[in-house]
Amino acid sequence: MYRFMDDENGNGGPSSVPAKSGDPIIKMSNIWKTYQMGNEELHALRDVTFEVAKNEYVAIIGPSGSGKSTLMNLIGCLDSPSKGEYWINGNLVSDMTDDELARIRNKEVGFVFQTFNLLARATALHNVELPLIYAGMRAGERHDKAQASLAAVELGDRVMHRPNELSGGQRQRVAIARALVNHPSILLADEPTGALDSKTSIEIMHLFEKLHEEGNTIILVTHEPDIAARAHRVITIRDGRIESDEKIK
Numbered sequence: 001m002y003r004f005m006d007d008e009n010g011n012g013g014p015s016s017v018p019a020k021s022g023d024p025i026i027k028m029s030n031i032w033k034t035y036q037m038g039n040e041e042l043h044a045l046r047d048v049t050f051e052v053a054k055n056e057y058v059a060i061i062g063p064s065g066s067g068k069s070t071l072m073n074l075i076g077c078l079d080s081p082s083k084g085e086y087w088i089n090g091n092l093v094s095d096m097t098d099d100e101l102a103r104i105r106n107k108e109v110g111f112v113f114q115t116f117n118l119l120a121r122a123t124a125l126h127n128v129e130l131p132l133i134y135a136g137m138r139a140g141e142r143h144d145k146a147q148a149s150l151a152a153v154e155l156g157d158r159v160m161h162r163p164n165e166l167s168g169g170q171r172q173r174v175a176i177a178r179a180l181v182n183h184p185s186i187l188l189a190d191e192p193t194g195a196l197d198s199k200t201s202i203e204i205m206h207l208f209e210k211l212h213e214e215g216n217t218i219i220l221v222t223h224e225p226d227i228a229a230r231a232h233r234v235i236t237i238r239d240g241r242i243e244s245d246e247k248i249k
Contacts, residue, residue, distance in 0.1 A: 023090070024051035025185050025217050026075065031084035031094075033070050033240075043245045044070040045081070046240040052186070052219065057212040059220045059231035067240040069190075072221045076188050077105040089185040106134055110179030114194035116171045118163045118178075124150060125159040129177045135182065149177040153207060169200035176207065186217045193227055205230045 033045040045067050052058055062068040073079040074086060075092055080101070088095040088108050093101060110131075111117075118127045125146050132142035150159050153173040163171050172192060179187055189208070193201035205227065210216050212232075220231055230236050232249040235242060 002093055015141075016173060024087075025054050025056075025089055026050075026052040026072075026219075027085075027087040027244055029072065029085045031081045031086060033067075033079070034082040044239055045074070048084070048237075048240075048242055050235060050242060050245060052217065055212070055215055055217055057208075057220075057232040057236045058220045059222060059228035060237060061222055061225065061228040061234060062237040062243075063223060066237045068223075068237050070240075071191055071237060072188065075186075075219060076111060077101045078110050107133060107182065108185040110182065110184035112172070112175050112179045112187065112189040112192045114191040116163070116175045116195070118174060120163055123125055123160050123178075124155060124166070124174045127163075127174055128181050131178060131182045145181055146177070149181040150174070152180065154179045167200070168196050169203055172196065172200075173207065176204075176211075180211070180216070187211065187229065188217055189218065189220045191222055192220065192223075193224075202226070 003196065005203055013118075027051070028051070029049050031045055032043065035042045035044060060071060062066050070079070074081055075088075077088070077096075078101075080096070081094050084094060085092065088104065091104055091189050093104055096104065119130075125143070127241040128146040128149055129142045132145060137145070147156070147159060150156055150173075155170060155173050155177065158166060158170060158174075161170075163174070166174065176187075176192075179189075192208075196204060208218055208220070209230065218231070220227070222228050229248065233245070233247045236244045
């Protein structure tokens with residue numbers, strides 16, 4: 001649930017205050033994620049604390065089993081921590097119910113997945129419209145927004161193509177357009193080049209750099225050092241803890 005705080009009149013209200021300019025978009029404080037495995041506890045994340053400012057370009061890297069996927073699920077509001085506080089754009093999401101998390105997720109987070117997650121029988125335009133449909137936007141407005149989002153990733157001439165009529169790189173561009181269409185606070189990419197060849201991977205990473213230059217906040221989760229090196233800050237996670245956190249550009 002929301003935490004309640006007294007406002008200036010002494011009345012309780014939910015702690016969902018929009019972040020001020022200069023405040024972090026993401027703030028994680030002493031985050032733990034623990035799973036019960038029979039009689040034993042498995043700590044997937046251990047006392048994780050970090051912030052991400054608006055317009056940062058951050059890569060989270062770590063080996064298999066390091067906790068980076070668990071961390072990505074928490075950042076994307078797909079799961080809740082066992083302990084600690086998580087704020088996204090002024091919203092205390094660590095205390096929210098599943099329904100509240102779903103609303104925040106649709107508003108604040110744009111997801112890009114390794115396997116694209118596109119509807120096979122839907123056009124590129126309809127795939128990009130999906131978050132706007134969930135948000136209850138009128139057909140005409142969401143149509144225009146989806147077209148503009150596809151144009152932003154250089155697919156304005158492919159709006160009526162279905163996924164099987166597009167290359168792997170074009171499918172990922174559709175997925176990026178879908179992630180951006182709601183103007184989320186963060187763009188969260190999970191191994192976005194994992195299903196692409198080397199040449200197409202470079203093209204997609206150039207697109208992420210362009211989106212960052214246009215003001216988007218990007219968090220990239222990967223196990224590939226060369227992909228992480230294209231970000232401007234790299235957080236390395238190992239055994240559920242942050243091992244290092246350094247700016248590289």
